[in-house]
Amino acid sequence: MGFASWPDHAAAGEPQEKIRQTINEVIDILSDEALKAPQQTEERRAKMRQAVTRYFGFTEMAQRAMGQHWRKLTTAQRKEFVPLFSDLLERSYVSKIEGADATKDSIQYVKESIDEDGYATVVTEIVNPRDQNFEVAYRLLKRDEDWQVYDVSIEGVSLVNNYRTQFNKIIRQSSYESLVKQMKVKLEQEKALDGVKG
Numbered sequence: 001m002g003f004a005s006w007p008d009h010a011a012a013g014e015p016q017e018k019i020r021q022t023i024n025e026v027i028d029i030l031s032d033e034a035l036k037a038p039q040q041t042e043e044r045r046a047k048m049r050q051a052v053t054r055y056f057g058f059t060e061m062a063q064r065a066m067g068q069h070w071r072k073l074t075t076a077q078r079k080e081f082v083p084l085f086s087d088l089l090e091r092s093y094v095s096k097i098e099g100a101d102a103t104k105d106s107i108q109y110v111k112e113s114i115d116e117d118g119y120a121t122v123v124t125e126i127v128n129p130r131d132q133n134f135e136v137a138y139r140l141l142k143r144d145e146d147w148q149v150y151d152v153s154i155e156g157v158s159l160v161n162n163y164r165t166q167f168n169k170i171i172r173q174s175s176y177e178s179l180v181k182q183m184k185v186k187l188e189q190e191k192a193l194d195g196v197k198g
Contacts (some may be wrong), residue, residue, distance in 0.1 A: 002138040015120035016112045018055060018147045023124070025051040026097055027104055046097070049090040057148030058086040060141065064150065065163040069171050084183050089159060091190050096145065096154055103173045110135070118142035 026048050029035060035044040062078075062085045063070045073081065111123040120140045127133040139151040151160040170179045 003176045009164050013112050013114055013120070013148045015114060015138075016109055016122045017121045018140065019124065019149075020109065021117050022052065022055040023097075023102075023107060024104060024151075026094070027102060030098060031103070045091070045094055045098070045146070048094045049087075052090050052093060053086070055149055056086075056090075057141070057143065057150050058082060058089070060143075060148065061089060061160055062086065064160050065167060065170060067164050069176065071104055071166070073176065080180065084187065085163070086178065087187055088183060088190075089163070091187075092159060102126050120147065 029044060030050065032044075034040070035047070043079070049055075059082050063083045065085060066073070066081070072080075106127045108125045109122065110125050112120065114120040115170045118141055120142075122138045122140065124138070125133050125138050126136060134155050135153075137153040138149050140147045141150050142148075151158055153159070167179055170182060
């Protein structure tokens with residue numbers, strides 16, 4: 001049995017519509033026949049990351065991922081860290097959605113909650129062709145009258161919290177400079193994999 005979106009879009013709040021728009025853009029790119037060829041992998045993923053960038057608050061996510069270490073960073077270090085972190089997180093999210101074989105009809109918008117402090121949660125469920133459904137929850141905050149995603153949890157695992165645990169361990173055992181070096185190596189490895197798949 002397949003899942004469908006709520007038929008009455010007017011019943012959904014602004015945060016859910018923001019998530020719906022983001023997901024639909026990503027799925028449109030995944031469904032584009034011109035981008036399905038193996039040699040188009042890098043271009044396809046680049047377009048997906050561009051779509052995600054418009055709706056994700058990466059500075060907020062980077063700050064949360066660094067936790068207590070964020071306030072110790074200089075302005076220059078923050079300017080270095082945010083785009084590096086953004087690229088890694090985009091790739092992590094995109095690869096998970098890509099691997100889910102999601103379509104617009106396979107996504108159910110399960111729950112939306114909005115509080116008075118300007119925070120919201122939108123819970124979705126994805127069912128792939130193998131009937132393996134999994135939950136993706138988006139957490140948003142309202143800044144300058146616009147809703148932005150500040151965390152994504154897949155099957156209960158927060159991407160931001162996961163990164164925070166890794167970053168904290170590396171910084172405590174070594175240094176911020178070591179963390180940046182490892183992040184750059186990881187990013188180059190993922191870019192190389194895109195090239196191989198292309």
